[in-house]
Amino acid sequence: MSDAIETAADAHTPAETPGARDLFSKFDALINEREAILAAGVRDPFGIVMDEVKSPTLAVIKGKDTILLGTYNYMGMTFDPDVVAAGKKALDDFGAGTTGSRCLNGTYQGHMEVEDALKDFYGTSGAMVFSTGYQANLGMISTLAGKGDYVILDADSHASIYDGCFLGDAEIVRFRHNSVEDLDKRLGRLPKDAQKLVVLEGVYSMLGDVAPLPAMVAAVRKHPNCMILVDEAHGMGFFGPNGRGVYEEQGVEGDVDFIVGTFSKSVGTVGGFCVSNHPKFEVLRLVCRPYVFTASLPPSVVATAATSIRKLMGAGEKRARLWRNSKTLHGGLRELGFTLGTETPQSAIIAVILTDQTQAIGMWQALLELGLYVNMARPPATPAGTFLLRCSLCAEHSEEQVGQILGIFAAAGRAVGVIV
């Protein structure tokens, strides 16, 4: 038996033959690039392990206390005592997992409670919870826009939006990032009677810039048969009077048909959702494949999410702290001489723009050695081929920590030669 397996494995493994090709050959360039970087003694920016997580803002990485500045844990809910208690209770009462689809055996009382919490938070009649934010976009876009329909998306859209397009059968049209004119022009060239889904994001996650939603909505409304979906993954919790997102802050609530969001940022756990007032919204539960053909979230996760969402409704003080932190860091980094993704602090994401991969990795590693973790981002994830270090702030970063962060940036920036 074991002989047979070995023989079978040999037959499919050409790795020993020089120059042999198999399905992995297309990744050779990437493998070589990575090996060259790691051979130079650099730590792997995409292989960080958190050995211990002490708080929303502090973890132990390779034995060293490290300030976390790249987690999207905007509101610091991951260790909220009420949230953790709700998860433990659900784990005891309902077990570790549902082992089933939302449409079959995978809807528990907790899934209904988290959908109710979302309806209350967003003031909508409908809410649908997916197993991840990625699946929420995948499901909504691929299901809403079918054959003969059009999806119109911003060029800088998140991968989950692109993948939602590719999963569906609609025609895909993209416009230049945040360009109202470009969006308007493209809509004007599409068949008037075709159904169209325009997909926008409140905050774009690479540079942390915000969409000019009122102007974009006005441009869309000039054209017939358009519905608007806004992804508020990076806006939920701290934009707008109720923390609903950029669309609330900018006053276009009446014009947006669908809001997609995630539990893995401000809410502090994992999961995705869509909320809407559309009277036929519920039918999506039967026709949306990324909703139907996957297991639902574990009871502990939906319990933590529901508790967190309800607490976020009254989190005015945290919101104020998060904005204060964002402004302090943005201003401080500019003063040090760093080039940032936005002229002003527009969100809780601050992108430090660097010249190339060598500088980006050098700076990233220098920060890490000094006890600060940020995200490194590179093409194709980034717009316009940029290399950047993405910082995302947390309401729980103390003033002292923000000061420490600026000190670490100053030291690393000078050591690597990014600033003088």
Next chain:
Amino acid sequence: MTDRQSIFDSVTAQIAPFNKKGATLSDSTTFAGDLEWDSLTVMDFVAAIEDEFDIIITMNMQAEIETVGQLVDAVAKLQAEG
């Protein structure tokens, strides 16, 4: 000059600013191979072509277009439909 030739000339004029390698342009020139364009360049270029001819080249269509000649034919077809 045929319509196709005039579209070919307009397309090659639009390629020029992106033709960093100075590749010779013919119907069989490929965007990925000969011009070595990455996805970002393709996006900028497609937007320029769309605006030049007042058409939409959907991403679905773009996936089928590999050569300059295929693009010229697609533009001709889209203009005829428009």
